[in-house]
Amino acid sequence: MFPILSKKILGPNVKQFVLQASAIAGKRKPGQFVILRIDLNGERFPLTIADTDVGAGTITIIFQEVGKSTFQLGTLAEGDAILDVVGPLGKATEVENYGRVVCMGGGVGVAEIYPVALAMKQAGNEVISIIGARTHSLVILESHMKQASHKLYVTTDDGSYGFQGLVTGPLNDLIADVNKKVDRVFCIGPVPMMRAVANTTKTAGIPTIVSLNPIMVDGTGMCGACRVKVGGETKFACVDGPDFDAHLVDFDLLVQRQRMYHKQEKLSWEKWKGIHENRIS
Amino acid sequence: MAKKIVHEAMAMPEQDPQERIYNFKEVPLGYTPEMAIGEASRCVQCKKPVCISGCPVGIDIPEFIKLTAEGKFIEAYYKVMEKNVLPSICGRVCPQEEQCQAPCIMGIKHEPIAIGRLERFVADYAREMDKMLIPERERRIAKKVAVVGSGPAGITVAGDLAQRGYNVTMFEALHMTGGVLGYGIPEFRLPKAILAKEVNVLTQLGVDVRTNYVIGITEMIDELRAEYDAVFVGTGAGLPYFMNIPGENLNGVYSANEFLTRANLMKSYLFPQVDTPIHVGKNVAVIGGGNTAMDSVRTAKRLGAEKAYLIYRRSEVEMPARNEEIHHAKQEGIIFRLLESPVEIKGDKDGWVREIELQKMQLGEPDASGRRRPVAIEGSEYSFPIDTVIMAVGQGPNPILLNTTPGLELNRRGFIRADPVTGATSKEGVFAGGDIVSGGATVILAMGNGRQAAGAIHEYLS
Ligand SMILES: Cc1cc2nc3c(=O)[nH]c(=O)nc-3n(C[C@H](O)[C@H](O)[C@H](O)COP(=O)(O)OP(=O)(O)OC[C@H]3O[C@@H](n4cnc5c(N)ncnc54)[C@H](O)[C@@H]3O)c2cc1C
Ligand SMILES: Cc1cc2nc3c(=O)[nH]c(=O)nc-3n(C[C@H](O)[C@H](O)[C@H](O)COP(=O)(O)OP(=O)(O)OC[C@H]3O[C@@H](n4cnc5c(N)ncnc54)[C@H](O)[C@@H]3O)c2cc1C
Ligand code: FES
Numbered sequence: 001m002f003p004i005l006s007k008k009i010l011g012p013n014v015k016q017f018v019l020q021a022s023a024i025a026g027k028r029k030p031g032q033f034v035i036l037r038i039d040l041n042g043e044r045f046p047l048t049i050a051d052t053d054v055g056a057g058t059i060t061i062i063f064q065e066v067g068k069s070t071f072q073l074g075t076l077a078e079g080d081a082i083l084d085v086v087g088p089l090g091k092a093t094e095v096e097n098y099g100r101v102v103c104m105g106g107g108v109g110v111a112e113i114y115p116v117a118l119a120m121k122q123a124g125n126e127v128i129s130i131i132g133a134r135t136h137s138l139v140i141l142e143s144h145m146k147q148a149s150h151k152l153y154v155t156t157d158d159g160s161y162g163f164q165g166l167v168t169g170p171l172n173d174l175i176a177d178v179n180k181k182v183d184r185v186f187c188i189g190p191v192p193m194m195r196a197v198a199n200t201t202k203t204a205g206i207p208t209i210v211s212l213n214p215i216m217v218d219g220t221g222m223c224g225a226c227r228v229k230v231g232g233e234t235k236f237a238c239v240d241g242p243d244f245d246a247h248l249v250d251f252d253l254l255v256q257r258q259r260m261y262h263k264q265e266k267l268s269w270e271k272w273k274g275i276h277e278n279r280i281s
Numbered sequence: 282m283a284k285k286i287v288h289e290a291m292a293m294p295e296q297d298p299q300e301r302i303y304n305f306k307e308v309p310l311g312y313t314p315e316m317a318i319g320e321a322s323r324c325v326q327c328k329k330p331v332c333i334s335g336c337p338v339g340i341d342i343p344e345f346i347k348l349t350a351e352g353k354f355i356e357a358y359y360k361v362m363e364k365n366v367l368p369s370i371c372g373r374v375c376p377q378e379e380q381c382q383a384p385c386i387m388g389i390k391h392e393p394i395a396i397g398r399l400e401r402f403v404a405d406y407a408r409e410m411d412k413m414l415i416p417e418r419e420r421r422i423a424k425k426v427a428v429v430g431s432g433p434a435g436i437t438v439a440g441d442l443a444q445r446g447y448n449v450t451m452f453e454a455l456h457m458t459g460g461v462l463g464y465g466i467p468e469f470r471l472p473k474a475i476l477a478k479e480v481n482v483l484t485q486l487g488v489d490v491r492t493n494y495v496i497g498i499t500e501m502i503d504e505l506r507a508e509y510d511a512v513f514v515g516t517g518a519g520l521p522y523f524m525n526i527p528g529e530n531l532n533g534v535y536s537a538n539e540f541l542t543r544a545n546l547m548k549s550y551l552f553p554q555v556d557t558p559i560h561v562g563k564n565v566a567v568i569g570g571g572n573t574a575m576d577s578v579r580t581a582k583r584l585g586a587e588k589a590y591l592i593y594r595r596s597e598v599e600m601p602a603r604n605e606e607i608h609h610a611k612q613e614g615i616i617f618r619l620l621e622s623p624v625e626i627k628g629d630k631d632g633w634v635r636e637i638e639l640q641k642m643q644l645g646e647p648d649a650s651g652r653r654r655p656v657a658i659e660g661s662e663y664s665f666p667i668d669t670v671i672m673a674v675g676q677g678p679n680p681i682l683l684n685t686t687p688g689l690e691l692n693r694r695g696f697i698r699a700d701p702v703t704g705a706t707s708k709e710g711v712f713a714g715g716d717i718v719s720g721g722a723t724v725i726l727a728m729g730n731g732r733q734a735a736g737a738i739h740e741y742l743s
Contacts, residue, residue, distance in 0.1 A: 264558035
């Protein structure tokens, strides 16, 4: 069992847990994730490790409630425990001093780009971050991101905060600045955002890494549920990734495979909501 | 007076095929004590028993059968346990027709003694009577052994060494122990409750079982070596192969590992009572001819497939699956398409499987495995509608542990190179056995390897 030491609400339907998991904390590097199973009837699903405290033996996860498992997770409180947590899974992000890097996060992807930005700054990079959300209340981890970056841009689709528009806006401006070269871009968020960023940086010839989120089961390369196509080759994202060269990723396939269980996910969610609606906060 | 020969083996009662295709309950129901005595009495107790030579772990078969014939079931069970610590499992899943029952003298003119069914009976009897053998810890030895992987190989090493008095910790990547016995082989062939009892014996012996612990990720072999006096690696052959044909990434195409993991480990046949979904369309095609393929196709049938096809590129004689599984699959209405192989899977605009294109094959010269090689017949391609495709075309070694363990030598096929007798690897104090050394093999061989490695580890530490 993995006890929840603290719980924080970061925004509408976005929650943060600190979990006791010392073996995982001791090994974890930025870009890695865990797979959780809440209880005996639960499914196995992945969440990025947003932060660790090796001394305290804890890991931090930040998740957006989107369906049955994440909503159920959100109903747990401090003092409750999660049945199974395994990790740290996946390849760590390749951290080096690239020079000037742009770290981009969209929606709950900000929780996933935060550890990357932090590591890039510690490795001596100049870190410029761009985080985006639909509207102001959905912007998460702004102060964390500010600390992890030399400069931070915030965008909202509706203009209720920061720059109005998509994250590609400030990115285009940065690329257009002929005096300062962008050496590398890291981007984690919804597929349309990653795809748009990949298209932008491809034209500009800037190496770009995205973190892919296909459906996973074991997370150790045993099942192949997480198949993605990169550069024409099939890869298992849980062991070969989740970081991949954005310019080689087949995003259409990723979207197609993410949809595989839409019908069942809806059924599962409606069944759960019917019983537990009052517990959602 | 010579004993009267009974030509046919005692049949084991089974669930009716028409009923069982709607449930996940076990298919063979087991012998009654009378049936067991009847079958055991058919054994002529050869002076030079050849059956033992067919058993990879050398069970004293005539003796346990004799005890069974005398109604001394618990004693018979103890006799089996001297050589096989998982008899209720092996009685169910061993390929007896190729092993102990193959040389049986009775089998020359009649049906061989149903040794597997008898093994299952005595083990089930002992379990149901609460007489499972929980070995006493001989003594305490202040040495620690780490066992990586909780399949039959790991279970055997952990049990043997705990019994000898070592402090044993068993690490398992998944949330459940048992290896393939837990996540792969379906409930209708090996009830999980039986597996749980076997693993429980380890806990009672004081083995510290740590699930959710991936060696090579959560902790490295070199770190284990620093903390433990010896390490055994029994991580199995868990990497699923695909065929590299077009369309394999369409929605509705599974590896057998994923399909069976969802169905067994995650119990998705109970969805939506449990959270893990599974997709089974009307027409399901399983590619392959081994036990994995049989388990997948019979699971698909139970999950509601109207037509469940088994597509295999050779003929039935060459199928590596146990005879009983082939027989049961046929009874359950599985459609066999032999001497055919897929060349392409075709999908619709949303990326869902719609059609499979097969090519007919014929058998040519024998290949390295001694089986006749399938040769494609040009121009014989044809397609038919399909909603789910399950690839059961073999498994390789999972690279996680291998890639993170410097100095661990591999063989040409990418499995761990280990001494065939002791299981010793190129790394001092690290032993290996089971499928991670042999490639996909059998439960009994993994167990036999484990037993030998446990002996070698004991010697190494003495
Ligand atoms: C490597 C990785 C890291 C991730 N990190 C985070 C994170 O830090 N924070 C966060 O909020 N989300 C993260 N996700 C996404 C998260 O796993 C899904 O949102 C979650 O599984 C949804 O489950 P559900 O039952 O709540 O919703 P559902 O309604 O069941 O699913 C909603 C969508 O989530 C995806 N999904 C469903 N089941 C799985 C599964 N078993 N594995 C992967 N995706 C699935 C599907 O595309 C589905 O359409 C990550 C995904 C991956 C692959
Ligand atoms: C579907 C299917 C049906 C089968 N049917 C039969 C049958 O009827 N009869 C028969 O005799 N054989 C059968 N086999 C073969 C048999 O199951 C295997 O030969 C046997 O299980 C091998 O045992 P093992 O202990 O070597 O490995 P496994 O049973 O594969 O167990 C290995 C364990 O190690 C764990 N592991 C892997 N990597 C790590 C790591 N890095 N850290 C921690 N843990 C790890 C895995 O999760 C797994 O639990 C079948 C196989 C399959 C797949
Ligand atoms: S999640 Fe099973 S192989 Fe990646």
